[in-house]
Amino acid sequence: MDRTSRRRRGAGRPTIADVARLAGVSPITASRALREPQKVSEELRGNVAAAVEALGYVPDPNARALASSRTDVIGVIVPSLTNNVFADVLRGMYDALEGQAYQIQLGNSRYQPAEEERLLTTFARQKPSALIVSGIDQTETARAILQDADCPVVQIMETGPDPIDMMVGFSHRDAGAAVVRHLIASGYRRIGFIGARMDPRSQRRLQGYHDAMDEAGLGDPSIIITTPAPSSVTLGRHLFRDLATRSAGLDAVFCNNDDLALGALFECQNMALPVPGRVGIAGFNDLEMMAAATPSLSSVRTYRYDMGLLSMRMALGAIQEEPIEERIVDLGFELAMRDSTAGPAT
Amino acid sequence: MDRTSRRRRGAGRPTIADVARLAGVSPITASRALREPQKVSEELRGNVAAAVEALGYVPDPNARALASSRTDVIGVIVPSLTNNVFADVLRGMYDALEGQAYQIQLGNSRYQPAEEERLLTTFARQKPSALIVSGIDQTETARAILQDADCPVVQIMETGPDPIDMMVGFSHRDAGAAVVRHLIASGYRRIGFIGARMDPRSQRRLQGYHDAMDEAGLGDPSIIITTPAPSSVTLGRHLFRDLATRSAGLDAVFCNNDDLALGALFECQNMALPVPGRVGIAGFNDLEMMAAATPSLSSVRTYRYDMGLLSMRMALGAIQEEPIEERIVDLGFELAMRDSTAGPAT
DNA sequence: TGCAGAAATGGTAGCGCTACCATTAACGTG
DNA sequence: CACGTTAATGGTAGCGCTACCATTTCTGCA
Numbered sequence: 001m002d003r004t005s006r007r008r009r010g011a012g013r014p015t016i017a018d019v020a021r022l023a024g025v026s027p028i029t030a031s032r033a034l035r036e037p038q039k040v041s042e043e044l045r046g047n048v049a050a051a052v053e054a055l056g057y058v059p060d061p062n063a064r065a066l067a068s069s070r071t072d073v074i075g076v077i078v079p080s081l082t083n084n085v086f087a088d089v090l091r092g093m094y095d096a097l098e099g100q101a102y103q104i105q106l107g108n109s110r111y112q113p114a115e116e117e118r119l120l121t122t123f124a125r126q127k128p129s130a131l132i133v134s135g136i137d138q139t140e141t142a143r144a145i146l147q148d149a150d151c152p153v154v155q156i157m158e159t160g161p162d163p164i165d166m167m168v169g170f171s172h173r174d175a176g177a178a179v180v181r182h183l184i185a186s187g188y189r190r191i192g193f194i195g196a197r198m199d200p201r202s203q204r205r206l207q208g209y210h211d212a213m214d215e216a217g218l219g220d221p222s223i224i225i226t227t228p229a230p231s232s233v234t235l236g237r238h239l240f241r242d243l244a245t246r247s248a249g250l251d252a253v254f255c256n257n258d259d260l261a262l263g264a265l266f267e268c269q270n271m272a273l274p275v276p277g278r279v280g281i282a283g284f285n286d287l288e289m290m291a292a293a294t295p296s297l298s299s300v301r302t303y304r305y306d307m308g309l310l311s312m313r314m315a316l317g318a319i320q321e322e323p324i325e326e327r328i329v330d331l332g333f334e335l336a337m338r339d340s341t342a343g344p345a346t
Numbered sequence: 347m348d349r350t351s352r353r354r355r356g357a358g359r360p361t362i363a364d365v366a367r368l369a370g371v372s373p374i375t376a377s378r379a380l381r382e383p384q385k386v387s388e389e390l391r392g393n394v395a396a397a398v399e400a401l402g403y404v405p406d407p408n409a410r411a412l413a414s415s416r417t418d419v420i421g422v423i424v425p426s427l428t429n430n431v432f433a434d435v436l437r438g439m440y441d442a443l444e445g446q447a448y449q450i451q452l453g454n455s456r457y458q459p460a461e462e463e464r465l466l467t468t469f470a471r472q473k474p475s476a477l478i479v480s481g482i483d484q485t486e487t488a489r490a491i492l493q494d495a496d497c498p499v500v501q502i503m504e505t506g507p508d509p510i511d512m513m514v515g516f517s518h519r520d521a522g523a524a525v526v527r528h529l530i531a532s533g534y535r536r537i538g539f540i541g542a543r544m545d546p547r548s549q550r551r552l553q554g555y556h557d558a559m560d561e562a563g564l565g566d567p568s569i570i571i572t573t574p575a576p577s578s579v580t581l582g583r584h585l586f587r588d589l590a591t592r593s594a595g596l597d598a599v600f601c602n603n604d605d606l607a608l609g610a611l612f613e614c615q616n617m618a619l620p621v622p623g624r625v626g627i628a629g630f631n632d633l634e635m636m637a638a639a640t641p642s643l644s645s646v647r648t649y650r651y652d653m654g655l656l657s658m659r660m661a662l663g664a665i666q667e668e669p670i671e672e673r674i675v676d677l678g679f680e681l682a683m684r685d686s687t688a689g690p691a692t
Numbered sequence: 693t694g695c696a697g698a699a700a701t702g703g704t705a706g707c708g709c710t711a712c713c714a715t716t717a718a719c720g721t722g
Numbered sequence: 723c724a725c726g727t728t729a730a731t732g733g734t735a736g737c738g739c740t741a742c743c744a745t746t747t748c749t750g751c752a
Contacts (some may be wrong), residue, residue, distance in 0.1 A: 015738055028704045031740060041700065058471050062417070063738035065408035066707050081440075082433045090427050094454055103468065106452045108440055122449065125404050262635065271639040289579040289608065294615040345633040361708055372732045377710060409708035644725050681742065 006288070009187045014055040022051040034059065047102045063126065074315060075123035075131045077107040081198065082230075084287055085257075085304055086134075089156065092308025093132070100316065102129060111199050112275045113139045128150075129197045129299060130315035136160040136167070137200045152318030154311040158201055159330050166318070168311045168329040172201045175300050175333040176186055176208025179282050180254055182298075184216050188252035188342040190224040194239045194264065195256035196231035202256050205284060209254055223247045231256070232343030236263020244271070244279075251344050252280030261297055265340065286336045295339035360401040360562060369398040380405065384646050386399075389435065411473065421469035421663060422478045423453040423462060425545065430602075431650055432480075433634035438654025439478070444664065448475060457545050459485050466491045473497075481547045482506040498664030500657040504547055505676050512538065513656045516545045519648050521679040522554025525628050526600055528644075528681055530562050532689040534598035534626045538569040540585045540610065541602035542577035546682040548602050555600055569593045577602065582609020583616070590617065590625075598626030599689050604644070606634045607643055611686065623691035634681045641685035647679045 006275055010261060020030040025044055032047035033040045051057070065071045076093065078086045093104060105128070107119035119138060124145050130152040136159075140148065141168050146153045146164050153165035159174055160245060161217070183191050195202050206226070215221040225243045238257055244267075255261040261283030268275045275281055275295055283290060286299035310329060318324060355649060361502040371390055378384045379394035387395070396457040397403070403562040411417045422439065424432040439450060451466035451474070463485060467476060470491050482505075484492065492499045492510050499511035503519055529537050539555050541548055552572070571589045575581060582605055590596055590613075601607040606627030614621045620640055621627055629636060632645035656675060 016740095017738080027738095028703080028740070029701060035740090039700075044701085047574035058467070060412070060738055061472055062408050063707090064740075066412050066709085067738075067740040069707070071408070081427075081436050081493075084428070084430070087428045087433070094427075095455075104452070106450070108436075121404070128408050185714090232636040237638050239606070260633070263638055266640045268637055289605070292579040292583050293610055294612045311497070317397055362710095363708080373708095374710070374733080375731060380733090381710090385730075390731085407706055410710075412739085413708075413710040415737070472741090 003011065008291075013060075014057045016057070016059070018055055019048060019051045019057050022055065042216050051296065070103050070127050070129060072279065073105045073126060073128045074102050075105045075107065075120075075126075075128045075306060077109050077119055077123075077131075077133045079111040079116075079134050081108050081111050083299070088304035089308035092305040092310075093312045094308075095305075096309045096312035096316070101314070109134075109302040111197065113137075113142070116180065117142050117145070120149075124149045130154070132156060132311050132315060133208050135200060136162075136169075138164070143194055152315050154315050156307050156311045158204070159328055163327050166311075166314050166327050166329075168307055168314065168331060168334050170331050172204040173208040173211070174252070175284070175302070176205035177212040178208070178333070178335060179275055179284070179298075179300055180212035181216075182337055183252050183254065183280055183282060184212065184218065184339060185282065186337075188341075189218060190220075190223060190247065190249045190281075191218065191252040191254060191293075192225065192243050192247060192250050193256075194236065194243060194253050195224075195226035196229055196235055196239070196262050197262075197277065198228055202226075205256060205287055223250060231259045233259050235258035238263075240264040240267045240273070243272070250279070252341070255283045257289055258283035258285050258297070258322050260298055261340075262300065263288065265293060265295075265297060266271040269310070274345070276340050276342045278342040278344075280344065281340040282337075290336070291338065293340075296335045298335075298339075298341040301334040301336045303333070306331055359406075359466075360403045362405070363365075364401055365394060365403050365436045368400065369393040372457060372476075377520050394422075394462045395400045416450050416475060419451045419472060419474045420448050420476045420478065420658070421453065421472075421474045423465055423469075425455050425457040425462075426455050434650035435654035437686075438651040439657075439658045440654075441651075442655045442662070447517050450660070453516075455480075457543065459488070463488050463491070466495075475478040475665050476500070477560035478657050478661060480504060481546060482508075482515075484510070495667045496501075496553035497559070498660050498661050502653050502657045504550070504672055509612050509673055512658065512660050512670065512673050514653055514659075516648065517556070518550040519554040521630070521648070522600070523558040524554070524679070524681055525630070525644075525646055526555050526558035527562075528683055529598050529600065529626055529628060530558065530564065532626065532651045532687055533692075534687075534690060535564060536562065536566075536569060536573065536590050536593065536594050536595045537598040537600060537626075538593060539587060539602075540582065540599050540606050541572035542575055542581055542585070542606055543602075544545065544572050544574055546595050547684070548572075551602060554629050560689065569596060572602075577605045579605050582606035585612040585618070586610040587612045590619070596625070599628070601627065604629035604631050604643070604645055605637055607686075608635065608639065611639060611641075611643060611689065613631055620691070622686050626688075626690065627686040628683075636682070637684065639686075642684075644681075644683045644687040647680040647682045649679070652677055 016030050017027050020302055030048050032078050033045050037045055042199055109116040120142055128151055132154045134157050136155055155167045156169055157169055158169035225239050231283040254262055261281050268279050274280050283299040286301040290297040290299045362376050364372050366373040376394050379391045383391055455462040466488055474497055478500045480503050482501050501513045504515035504516055526546055559580040571585050599610055607627050610627050616627050619625050629645040636643040636645045
């Protein structure tokens with residue numbers, strides 16, 4: 001009868017007390033047998049395991065979290081899910097968690113700092129084991145939340161001077177400059193810039209473009225076209241067409257990302273402009289399709305999977321209080337220069 | 347002094363008891379003021395709100411979950427994150443949650459039923475408010491977990507006869523058949539099938555291909571090529587090349603998805619086979635790039651965003667115990683037939 | 693043989709919140 | 723005006739687990 005009223009609350013599932021009773025040990029020993037087996041004698045460990053099996057016991061993560069004020073959740077905030085870039089990053093993270101008892105709680109900030117703050121507030125309440133955030137441009141409030149969260153924090157996608165805790169990424173500015181220098185070395189001179197979304201990392205790639213153009217004395221603001229609109233292949237077509245129409249002599253474009261570059265290629269095919277002879281095209285990120293295009297498209301390979309994998313490994317290491325070797329890891333980038341930037345026809 | 351030892355456990359954050367004390371009410375009234383404001387007089391509600399503000403109180407979701415045996419988490423399991431298809435679905439889900447106090451917990455089953463079971467076990471323990479899973483081919487164990495989870499369940503991406511609870515999707519078989527019928531109507535005869543991954547939904551699209559080919563008397567197993575490998579543009583190139591090389595007279599291909607179709611287009615350009623005159627190409631899903639390609643690529647538009655949005659709305663409705671109008675919602679599909687299937691050159 | 697120290701186990705007391713029921717006050721209604 | 727009804731508030735008792743400390747048992751070594 002007491003049981004009836006009790007059942008209304010819980011679902012009547014076995015608790016660790018039931019396991020302990022059946023195994024003939026105290027609840028705390030049963031708890032230890034599950035969490036720190038090496039601290040329990042082999043005999044009792046076996047009894048507990050048998051009881052767990054017999055009852056079909058599964059621990060309640062909420063009770064565990066309340067009692068220990070920590071969860072097995074690792075909060076991850078990315079600015080976009082539509083973007084293939086983050087899909088690769090997430091793949092790396094999930095792979096790093098293989099066989100680990102942690103779970104990812106994913107948040108999508110949609111490139112909005114206010115949304116990031118809101119998500120961080122929600123995540124921090126849950127006492128996560130670690131937090132991983134994208135970029136280095138958190139608001140003051142967001143930084144404060146991360147600092148107070150009392151768990152390891154990893155910033156990913158780019159590197160900068162002032163990590164909240166740990167960082168793994170690369171320099172978008174250097175990468176942008178490197179592509180443009182390559183275009184110049186290939187013989188292109190009127191090199192336009194096409195950019196969409198223009199989030200902070202895009203801005204820094206544009207900085208790199210400026211660096212390279214200015215040092216070669218080729219800088220010209222009129223061959224830059226950007227929009228805050230989200231990137232797409234169609235947008236790449238439109239932006240390229242606009243730029244090509246208004247800028248006489250344009251002989252190459254550096255696109256902020258690969259979708260835009262693919263769009264530029266399609267528009268060149270549409271306008272019957274030979275690539276790379278009449279127009280050189282370079283993208284950014286080196287998504288899988290770039291190598292498969294006809295002609296193959298140049299891009300900058302970024303180590304997205306590795307950023308995901310390594311950031312998660314760094315987080316796990318810090319959770320387990322292993323010494324931190326390096327707080328800032330720069331994974332660099334690699335130029336993947338293909339047919340689309342082979343040089344102008346002579 | 348008592349405080350010192352207490353601080354070790356919790357982080358010393360204010361609790362609802364602190365709020366209640368400051369507001370001059372009992373803890374339970376403070377709790378109600380936050381969760382069911384209409385049950386508390388306006389005066390006390392104001393006092394509680396002021397106390398919350400003054401202390402910077404944030405409720406502990408873990409304690410809340412333990413006491414009420416429910417969380418504000420909605421578990422979502424998708425088979426892939428690399429796939430743009432699910433990015434759109436997730437966007438719809440997040441949009442449906444706008445302004446709601448629920449959170450998504452995302453799991454990636456990687457197209458592995460065993461992984462799905464594992465994730466469901468983990469999710470179910472947490473007493474989620476709802477669960478959303480992809481596809482209709484759950485294992486017996488997975489179905490049992492979902493049934494026992496004691497929360498609304500929505501299966502998405504396709505429809506079928508035997509919903510666990512609710513369902514929103516469309517018929518992949520009908521969609522596959524519809525494209526192929528269109529290709530036949532456009533004048534193509536030797537229509538090949540190119541498929542990667544071959545998960546259950548891909549299998550059903552292939553079924554549809556068979557339906558249409560057989561009813562036209564054009565069926566020929568030798569012009570079907572499939573692989574369990576994950577889809578990619580490069581793979582599309584390779585598979586198309588293999589198929590075109592070995593099948594004389596091939597005049598069109600229906601690709602399992604858009605990545606493969608794009609790869610087929612690139613390979614046609616590479617092999618100098620005019621599209622659509624010499625080869626017709628159709629994909630599946632109608633990703634954004636399809637309309638932007640040169641020539642524009644035909645595909646089947648699927649309502650991915652809407653599946654995400656609606657599935658979440660159905661889940662929310664069921665959580666709030668609104669009456670369920672329809673358990674199975676078929677959102678259908680639409681043929682997006684473009685230049686790449688304009689018909690063979692005569 | 694005695695004893696310090698480690699290893700194994702258990703008792704107690706919450707973690708912060710809410711379900712459940714009880715109580716009180718305010719309001720008709722016949 | 724007694725009595726049921728509703729609205730507003732509070733007291734009690736956990737939810738299921740683990741931190742903390744205490745206790746017991748087992749080593750190894752002087």
